[in-house]
């Protein structure tokens with residue numbers, strides 16, 4: 093079932109989908125040798141999608157993601173899911189880097205433009221809060237033999253109920269969108 097306020101134009105998926113151009117080798121690299129647990133851990137994450145109706149909020153009219161309860165510091169909240177792909181998608185505003193080969197011959201991303209989960213709605217802190225309050229943490233499941241994931245964790249301050257989750261997308265994201 094879709095989470096509350098999920099927009100009908102986007103497909104909800106609490107697990108990876110794979111672009112048709114992803115080779116079996118790359119799929120195996122991402123999934124690891126232990127194909128354990130294809131999706132989000134049990135239950136809904138402690139977050140809710142809300143439309144931003146606050147005048148002056150830089151993402152006014154769009155959506156954001158908010159804590160439904162107090163989240164302690166350094167706590168796992170949810171994973172970032174979307175379409176795993178190996179092509180360049182410079183125009184996507186929902187594309188996260190998942191894996192880069194040491195010689196840069198392969199670069200895998202997770203693009204949640206058309207398919208994804210609640211994590212796609214997390215805004216960048218710039219113009220909203222003083223600093224980010226959540227961050228991306230890479231992990232491999234099953235004692236480092238399972239699927240490669242990007243988790244979203246609270247930072248050292250934690251969040252209060254009702255706080256908007258705010259990331260730092262990094263300067264390159266905004267530099268690429270200037271002008």
Ligand SMILES: C[S@@+](CC[C@H](N)C(=O)[O-])C[C@H]1O[C@@H](n2cnc3c(N)ncnc32)[C@H](O)[C@@H]1O
Pocket residue numbers: 150151154155156185186212213214215216217218219220
């Ligand atoms: C990953 S999406 C975040 C969710 C988005 N607000 C939505 O409703 O789909 C990234 C997009 O959100 C908006 N956004 C996120 N953080 C922002 C910020 N600090 N200032 C302005 N726009 C922001 C921009 O449109 C950006 O391209």
